[in-house]
Amino acid sequence: MIKNLSLRSVGRMFYLVDPRKEIFQTIDDVPDYVTEVMPLFFVIIMIELMITVWKNKDYVNISDSLGSVSQGILSECSRLLLRGVPLAAYIWVYNNWRLVTLPWESVWTWLLCFVGVDLGYYWLHRASHELNILWAAHQVHHSSEYYNLSTALRQSVLQSYSTWMFYLPLALGIPPSIFLVHQQFNLLYQFWIHTQVIKTLGPLEYIINTPSHHRVHHGRNRYCIDKNYAGTLIIWDRLFGTFEQESEEVVYGVTHPLTTFDPTYVQLCHYIHIFKTFLEVKGLQNKLSVLFKGPGWAPGKPRLGSIEDIPDVHAPQEKYSPRLPLWCMLYVLVHFTLVTVAFVDLANRHTSMNQVTILCGIMYCMLSLTCFGAIMDKKFWAPLVEVIRCILYFTVDFFLSSTGSSCHILIMALRITFLFSALLWSFHLVQVFSVKIHKKTE
Numbered sequence: 001m002i003k004n005l006s007l008r009s010v011g012r013m014f015y016l017v018d019p020r021k022e023i024f025q026t027i028d029d030v031p032d033y034v035t036e037v038m039p040l041f042f043v044i045i046m047i048e049l050m051i052t053v054w055k056n057k058d059y060v061n062i063s064d065s066l067g068s069v070s071q072g073i074l075s076e077c078s079r080l081l082l083r084g085v086p087l088a089a090y091i092w093v094y095n096n097w098r099l100v101t102l103p104w105e106s107v108w109t110w111l112l113c114f115v116g117v118d119l120g121y122y123w124l125h126r127a128s129h130e131l132n133i134l135w136a137a138h139q140v141h142h143s144s145e146y147y148n149l150s151t152a153l154r155q156s157v158l159q160s161y162s163t164w165m166f167y168l169p170l171a172l173g174i175p176p177s178i179f180l181v182h183q184q185f186n187l188l189y190q191f192w193i194h195t196q197v198i199k200t201l202g203p204l205e206y207i208i209n210t211p212s213h214h215r216v217h218h219g220r221n222r223y224c225i226d227k228n229y230a231g232t233l234i235i236w237d238r239l240f241g242t243f244e245q246e247s248e249e250v251v252y253g254v255t256h257p258l259t260t261f262d263p264t265y266v267q268l269c270h271y272i273h274i275f276k277t278f279l280e281v282k283g284l285q286n287k288l289s290v291l292f293k294g295p296g297w298a299p300g301k302p303r304l305g306s307i308e309d310i311p312d313v314h315a316p317q318e319k320y321s322p323r324l325p326l327w328c329m330l331y332v333l334v335h336f337t338l339v340t341v342a343f344v345d346l347a348n349r350h351t352s353m354n355q356v357t358i359l360c361g362i363m364y365c366m367l368s369l370t371c372f373g374a375i376m377d378k379k380f381w382a383p384l385v386e387v388i389r390c391i392l393y394f395t396v397d398f399f400l401s402s403t404g405s406s407c408h409i410l411i412m413a414l415r416i417t418f419l420f421s422a423l424l425w426s427f428h429l430v431q432v433f434s435v436k437i438h439k440k441t442e
Helices: 007-013 033-053 060-080 084-097 107-130 132-142 149-153 165-172 176-190 203-204 211-217 234-239 265-278 284-292 328-352 356-375 383-400 409-442
Strands: none
Touching: 007 033, 033 060, 033 149, 033 176, 033 328, 060 149, 060 265, 060 328, 060 356, 084 165, 084 176, 107 132, 107 165, 107 176, 107 234, 132 265, 132 284, 165 176, 165 211, 265 284, 265 356, 328 356, 328 409, 356 383, 383 409
């Protein structure tokens, strides 16, 4: 995977590309840029971690970073299964309603799409903060109390399926293949701005979105709320009145912090909140307001809520971080790495697999990430589910893997690892129950 990366791949993460080399006639010709640079994400994350340790800063928390990567994997899982759904609507509008046919091979078409996609992203991003039903998906990205490169991977499973309509005006003239390139580049650009290592970029701060601008966007200080929605160009925020300069030290996360690493709960918690609130409020108008006004709205409040209702926080703030024994944290790191490598392999080879195999792989990834989150949350049921997960892998692999494979040593090593892990947690369960029984008999 790493050997396939190049300087051209790195350039794509910063929109530093030659447009003539990134123009394609059909969507089938467009590379899957996100999957291509996925290994590079982890390399850069490790570099940031080393800089953080060297500077003795608390920018990174291992459990939180694993939680962020978990959300990224879940988001990519949905993309593997349903990648064509949002794009299909764009293609349909282009084929049936376009007003002009712009030449796909033109650099001017490419540049026009760059501006159009970035403007479309500004409005879909702003709507994702100002409409409660869209915030339910987008809050996943803001749920981390830390701000580092792993936070960029904390993505919603459902957001792309609820915001695709913001790009449809481009389908009136921009070819789908050109749109697909910029949709991916716009996403890749936003990876590197999720860092506290880079402070300011001088004059570039007036034009492009930078780490400083985006730190404000991720803040829950009152001065940070609903600011700096930019994707690549910060000029949209300056133009539409949503720009805010970084000043006071930023406190990160949502206004009411989540105290869990459970990936499923993080994805769905605000939908649950909306559903409960929708049932509780009286009157059709209020019920619709719960869905289509801001997350801070309540009866009698302005459309986006009142800034006085936002907790007036200032740095430093205590963050959610249950302490785990060293052996337990190392265990999670090892198994999380195995699952991540397996998922990257699945993402690279999914086009040659049938849907059942892909679905089974995704379900096992989801089970694994749930188990890791439960272990980091110190849930009482985590050891039992982890035993089941390890036995499940060992059993399936034992019956499906070919013993004549050239990777026979690797397969055997994985089997031993999972068998040992199952025995480890079984022993831990026996110890826990023994202690409980002993306490009851005293």
